[in-house]
Amino acid sequence: MGLSGHRPRRDYEIPEKLPLRQYFEECPLDRIECLYNFAYLPEDKIDRLRHAALPEDWGRQNKVLKRYLALHVGLAIRQEKYVQQDVGLIFCAGQLQTRLGNPLYLRFEENKQQKPAYYLQYVGEALNSWETLPQPPDYPSWPAISPGAEIVLAGEHILSDHSERIGILRELPPIARVCALTGAIHWALFRDLAIKQLYYGIPSYFVPIYLQSRDDITEPPDLIAPIQVQDHKIYVRTALEPHMAYPSARIVSTRHDKLPTWLLQAWEDYCAEQGDEAYEDDDDEGQIERT
DSSP states (O other): TTTTTTTOOOOSOOOOOOOGGGGGGGOOOOHHHHHHHHHEEOHHHHHHHHHSSSOOOOGGGGGHHHHHHHHHHHHHHTTTEEETTEEEEEEEEEEEEEESEEEEEEEEEESSSSSEEEEEEEESSOOOSSSSSOOHHHHHOOOOOTSSEEEEOOOTTHHHHHHGGGGGGSSSOOOOOOOOOHHHHHHHHHOOOOOOEETTEEEEEEEEOSSSSSOTSOOOEEEEEEEETTTTTTEEEEOOOOOHHHHHHHHHSSSGGGOOOHHHHHHHHHHHHTTTSSHHHHHHOSSOOOO
């Protein structure tokens, strides 16, 4: 207390400390907003993590890396795969590793002066003072795909919205284009080309759509189809450009080089075209119906 007997006035609001799980319940786990609700992320710490890990392009403003961390921190909290040390919380930085294969970690400390309640204080390899190390969280389970399942399309507009990418198919009647699309999806599924993704917390898949040529499936396809498996049916509500699969697929891949060659190439080409322009989270364009 001051000399007058009154408590000194604070110019800041002490953040209310909530149960950890509650910070990740207001939005799907894979959204950056969840992580922002939980902790302040200094950009220099995010840059340091990017440089410490194996080299890869995380997009402008490291948006894909932040989505990756949002998912893995949220899963770790739900699965209690973190270590509490004094006023700090230690997490694995997902599956990220150094060039020598050493795991990378995050340490959050309480933010006593302003919201949010925590801040990212350290990124890097394990410190000698840490007696116990956390383990990476487990991914959710994905529904099984039956290659012969019925494909349900949202409408005939799926291909007409991308007429510049479908070649001579744009000259065909709508029903013929629909048959070509469903045939291309079945062709990819029978060859096990589906890629896992997590979109707004929903485990689903991307399927490459080769309409003009199938000579080399390591080359980017004409389009991709986000698919949702439900009631033994495959639902397709839109088609997207190939690079748009990368953010939602990368966050559930143990390493970026385990993703298909065509997706890495499409993402590399996209990032090169963007130059210094601000990164836009392309996959926010509605892929699937959120429930």
